Amino acid sequence: MLSGATFLLLGHLLRIVVGDEHTHTYTDGEEVVLWMNTVGPYHNRQETYSYFSLPFCVGPKEKISHYHETLGEALQGVELEFSGLDIDFQADISKTTYCEVDLNEERLKTFIYAVKNHYWYQMYIDDLPIWGIVGEVDESNENYYIWTHKKFDLGYRDNQIVDVNLTSEARQKLELGAKVKFTYEVNWRKSSIKFEDRFDKYLDPNFFQHRIHWFSIFNSFMMVIFLVGLVSMILMRTLRKDYARYSKDEEMDDMERDLGDEYGWKQVHGDVFRPPSHPMLFSALVGAGCQMLTVTSLVILLAIVGELYTERGSMVSIAIFIYAATSPVNGYFGGSLYARMGGKVWIRQMMLSALLLPTLVCGTAFFINFIAIYYHASRAIAFTIMLAVICICTFVILPLTLVGTVLGRNLAGHPSYPCRVNAVPRPIPEKKWFMEPLVIIPLGGILPFGSIFIEMYFIFTSFWAYKIYYVYGFMLLVYAILLVVVMCVTVVCAYFLLNAEDYRWQWTSFLAAASTSVYVYVYATYYFFFKTKMYGFFQTSFYFGYMALFSVTLGLMCGTIGYLGTSKFVRKIYSTVKID
Template structure:
């Protein structure tokens, strides 16, 4: 047995025997385990005590009785009022059942006391389990309730003749192709792909036009045509060549964010590829365990990109930058998790993280993530930490002229995240539904395609925003490119409010804090990743267009 909890609050779970169910006569089971991912996800495996042997039919058997006093009746009534479901496992196959039901008037409450298990097997492996709840008994105080069960094993020739389920395909019945492979899903991918074509064409036109004019003006010394003169390039972005490679403000924080964003992107890419190959949804907590392992293993990526950028910007406190970069994301995640953990402890929920698990996570941060980040930082500083800008930086900063309101960095930042959010909007709905509702997300090919589309759209949008900003002779492009791409997270978090109030029936302090707390973590991580992607693409663009600028 695993957990029990309200149907509409999927994350609010409690131990199965927190309700006054009784245990069967058998005392032990051969094996079951809990990994780090299972512990963090609130898996609470407990042996049911039901004596089930492979291929042995069991007729309806009473295995225990419940003395229904007032306290136990009130516990069951509360569970039925809140539509409590429970989860159990047979050979790692999940089964869900409902605790009971109320009559139409809501005055009488009934408990399901008879579990009928139908277990299908192929060869010597269990491939299918179905649970039927029967035996509806009215909850009356000071009475005795008998709990019973029976299990029926259907042979391959009779039960499995139609499906012929293979052991590696036994989780297919839990998937929902009609939901995840709906034509709306395909249409959203196609729509995002068309957006990519448009933006790539726009950026290509800008790049080709600027380079063409560079060669025309500086190499061939030809006069500009009227169109180029009207567009104003001779007084635009080329005038800030002496300031465009000036270090960003707050370079320590900026480089730490870039390094963390690159690491999140690497983790996302690797985990999606592994999920496409290994079908991680078939094992409890495997997705979270894989993500933690990959995050720790990719810590050198964080150190390399963050450390090298900080060195190129002239930073001297590289040890402090390394610590901030290493613990930026873990501190955010652990801080949120520990805050929610206090609420989970107050509710006695299974989501409360055990102390041993907290210690294990802290050990991973200090003894794995930090040393690997140090290695990456040293490599980054030594291999690519020297500034090699195509234009020299002026000693005195150039004054930034006044410009129209829509060219201000704050406006560009707010508008920059709209198109990237539009490219992933539909996919966010499927991801939210799989995490906050009873759906198993398995279309990781779609997720990979959406990740690629998001990267391309983000880079193209930030390039366009930076181009217009530089044309207005504003050289503060580093933070602007990062924040304009990171603003995608703001729209994702705003969408999470809409999803909570209009697409779910969640309620209560625990579920609300859990939802908005972890959605804030998800949105922030997504924003840091998009910001790093936008900055890296824009940095390559800026370096490219200024390479051909010749200064006398």
């Protein structure tokens, strides 16, 4: 009985201390927790530190610890610490001093450095983010000031918080030996904002739904229609002529055929389905690309339906979960392709396919993590989180990829090519320089990049600046446009290559489509130098490291869809022509 009463008492106390920020409902006088998150330079959004790494002081209220509720929170550097401020639901608080700081030389230098570098801080009330600036410099750039008063205007509707505003007031000059008093006040007011609409104030429709954005989508859509029509018309007319020529050749006797000048893609029918060089790597790349195509499609659809931007770290957490859950897709497509290519060491291929992308991601993240640890940044990933990621790879991704590989090898691993593969490879004849794969590959990425580069600007701005990306309908449309353009371009590239009697279309189609990512990375470099004011080794490493990962992933997806589309095309044209 005593034990039960104790648990009830503890539960009641926890409710009083923590508040109902998970249910987002409060009773009159119930505590509302103000969490202090991070502080950092305004121009370096990812270079963040714990709020109390600056010599701010904590309020008098008893400390509450916060744990990372999701893996995404931990990976995104969310470091919530209790402010110590006493805030109760619908209870106004007049201007109150909650702590004092004596400015010695070390604290003074720290605050001056923060003000000079335009440090901003972030807080949360009921999962609603609040931003404030540490201080400011006067026009002479000689005197530094800090804001000491926080005025909270909180809007409520029924028993829920629907609006939060912060006003920084009471500027005080930073001087050695000065005593800084930090104060706050809280004003509650009724609001007409609906709870489900409370995040609308953080969105920027004037930016994301600008006419340029709509025009770029329309322009890309028209380009797709034009490109698909052009490719279809050219290829159909060209292929019809090819079929007519090959049919005429079939009516000749052997002597006439030997004396005739045969050329074109039919001549490589005995080699066109020959496995490419490095089949293990190729199948692993295609398998990983199929998985990323699935993950990207599902995440975009969930973001459209679920408004994931309203929860901290939810996008990253869901992406990790979906990636792990879709590992059989990787194994199925990669394993079946490797089996059709005659691969024997399928266990090694499965391991490569499963760990290829996670190794790249973890390797880059761990490298940046060492820099974050050196800087004592909040982006530093704890060892337990690293261990959790390794466990996901070992105990979830690997077994599921194995299941997919076994299914793929047994259900779709038997080659069924329309043409027999010759025992001896046919020598590749000399051709014009612009028909070489090394020329076709870089040219193949220009049109796909042209269809998405405007959207890249909006995505980059939302991630690297203080914008919340929410127009996932636009993203889905651009994503579909990209896939269609990639397939059209790679089909044309493969046709030109085969018509030059070069049967190395597998790697060419994959790399021609994947070259889109090179242009994206070049654009990211341009964006860094001309569209941002980022500085410092940590932010620069973070930017170029994760943009490299983004580009590699995009290249995997584009390369895979380019290869799959080209494979269908090649099978189709060789299955409709008579082969001796």
